[in-house]
Amino acid sequence: MNQIADVLVIAEQIQTDLQSISLELLGAARQLAGKLGVGVQAIIMGHNIGDIPQTLIHSGADEVFVVDQPELAEYTTLTYRRALITVLESLPRTPHIILCGATTIGRDLAPRIAAYFKTGMTADCTELDIGDYEHKSKVDPSKIGIYHNCLYSIRPSFGESLKARIIGPWRNPQMATARSGAMEPIQPDTSRSGNIVPVKVNFQETDFRVKVIETIRDVASNVDLTKAKVIISGGFGLGGPEGFDIVRDLASVFKDSAVGSSRRGVNAGWISYSHQVGQTGKTVRPELYIALGISGAIQHRVGMGKSKTIIAINKDESAPIFQYAHYGIVGDLFVVVPLLKEQFKKALASAGRG
Numbered sequence: 001m002n003q004i005a006d007v008l009v010i011a012e013q014i015q016t017d018l019q020s021i022s023l024e025l026l027g028a029a030r031q032l033a034g035k036l037g038v039g040v041q042a043i044i045m046g047h048n049i050g051d052i053p054q055t056l057i058h059s060g061a062d063e064v065f066v067v068d069q070p071e072l073a074e075y076t077t078l079t080y081r082r083a084l085i086t087v088l089e090s091l092p093r094t095p096h097i098i099l100c101g102a103t104t105i106g107r108d109l110a111p112r113i114a115a116y117f118k119t120g121m122t123a124d125c126t127e128l129d130i131g132d133y134e135h136k137s138k139v140d141p142s143k144i145g146i147y148h149n150c151l152y153s154i155r156p157s158f159g160e161s162l163k164a165r166i167i168g169p170w171r172n173p174q175m176a177t178a179r180s181g182a183m184e185p186i187q188p189d190t191s192r193s194g195n196i197v198p199v200k201v202n203f204q205e206t207d208f209r210v211k212v213i214e215t216i217r218d219v220a221s222n223v224d225l226t227k228a229k230v231i232i233s234g235g236f237g238l239g240g241p242e243g244f245d246i247v248r249d250l251a252s253v254f255k256d257s258a259v260g261s262s263r264r265g266v267n268a269g270w271i272s273y274s275h276q277v278g279q280t281g282k283t284v285r286p287e288l289y290i291a292l293g294i295s296g297a298i299q300h301r302v303g304m305g306k307s308k309t310i311i312a313i314n315k316d317e318s319a320p321i322f323q324y325a326h327y328g329i330v331g332d333l334f335v336v337v338p339l340l341k342e343q344f345k346k347a348l349a350s351a352g353r354g
C-alpha cells in the first residue's frame with residue numbers, strides 16, 4: 001500500500017445539476033494524484049442525483065462516495081457537514097489532500113471540515129502543486145525538518161500583485177478551495193471505471209436547526225460565464241446601464257457567448273453580480289474576451305488574464321489593459337463596436353460560422 005493516502009474532491013451539485021467546478025477539481029486532483037502515485041476519490045451529496053457519480057468517474061475519480069438522501073435535497077450547512085464527516089470518518093485512511101470549490105457552498109463547508117480535522121486550509125487557490133518543504137523556523141522546534149509531498153496551494157495575494165505559495169504539511173488532510181475556472185478538467189472518458197460506494201448518514205435533530213422554507217432561483221445567475229467560448233465584457237466606460245445594450249448586441253453575433261462586467265459596472269447597479277469577472281467575481285478563460293471600456297485593473301485581470309485572445313477597446317491609450325491585451329483599439333467604444341460587429345459578422349459568415 002502507498003504510504004500516502006488519496007486526493008479527495010468534494011463535488012457539488014445544485015438541484016441535481018453537477019457544478020462544473022467539480023470537474024475542474026477532478027482535473028487538478030488527477031494531476032496531484034499522478035505526482036503522488038495515489039488515487040482520486042470524490043464525495044457527492046444530494047437527493048436523486050442520478051448518474052452524477054458515473055460522470056465523476058468518467059471525469060477522473062477512481063472511487064465515488066455517494067450520500068443520496070431526502071434530507072440533502074437542499075443545501076444546509078449542518079446536514080451537509082454531517083454527511084461529509086460521516087463519509088470521511090468511514091474511510092480507512094484520512095485523505096492526504098481534500099479539494100473543494102471556492103463557491104458559495106464550498107466556502108461555507110470547507111472551513112468546517114478543516115476545523116473538524118484541526119488542519120489548515122488555503123482559500124481561493126488558482127494553482128495547486130506538490131513539492132517538498134524544509135521548515136527551519138525555531139519558533140516551534142518540534143516542526144523543524146524536511147517535509148515531502150506537501151500540497152502547494154498557490155493563490156494571488158497582496159492585492160493580486162504577488163503569488164503566495166501556502167504550505168501546511170503538519171497535518172492531513174491538507175486542504176484547499178479553488179476558484180471556478182482556474183483548473184482544467186480532463187477530457188471525459190466513458191470507458192473509465194471506478195467504485196461507487198453508497199453511504200448512509202444518520203442525521204441528528206441538531207442538524208435541522210436551520211430549515212429552508214423556499215428556494216428562489218435568480219434567473220440572471222444562470223449566466224454561465226465559465227462555459228462561454230466568447231465573452232464580451234463592459235466596464236464603467238459604458239456610461240450607464242443602457243451601455244450594456246451595445247455589449248449584448250456584440251455578444252449576439254457569436255454562438256456560445258456571454259456578457260461579462262467589471263466590478264464597477266456591477267457596483268453601479270448596471271448589471272447583476274453574476275456577470276462580474278475578476279478577483280471577487282468569476283475566473284474565466286474563453287477563446288475570445290473583448291473588454292469594452294474596462295481599464296484593466298489587476299483585480300479584473302486575475303479573472304480573465306488566461307483568456308486565449310483578449311481584445312480591448314478603450315479611449316485612453318495608457319489604460320493598463322493594453323499592457324496585456326493581444327489586440328488593442330484606442331477609440332470611443334460606441335464608435336468602434338458597431339464597425340467591429342460588422343467585421344465579425346462578415347468574417348464568421350465567410351468561415352461558415354455566421
Ligand SMILES: Cc1cc2nc3c(=O)[nH]c(=O)nc-3n(C[C@H](O)[C@H](O)[C@H](O)COP(=O)(O)OP(=O)(O)OC[C@H]3O[C@@H](n4cnc5c(N)ncnc54)[C@H](O)[C@@H]3O)c2cc1C
Pocket residue numbers: 234235236237238261262263264265276277278279280281282292293294295296297298299300303313314315316319331332333334
Ligand atoms: C478587493 C478588491 C476586489 C476587486 N474585485 C474586482 C473584480 O472581481 N472584478 C473587477 O473588475 N474589479 C474588481 N475590483 C475593482 C478594480 O480595482 C477596478 O476598480 C475595476 O475593475 C474598474 O472597473 P472599470 O475598468 O470598469 O472602471 P474604470 O477603472 O473606471 O475604467 C473605465 C475605463 O473606461 C474607459 N472609457 C470611458 N469611456 C469610454 C468610451 N466611450 N470608450 C472607450 N473607453 C472608455 C476609460 O478610459 C477607463 O479606462 C476589486 C477591487 C478590490 C479592492
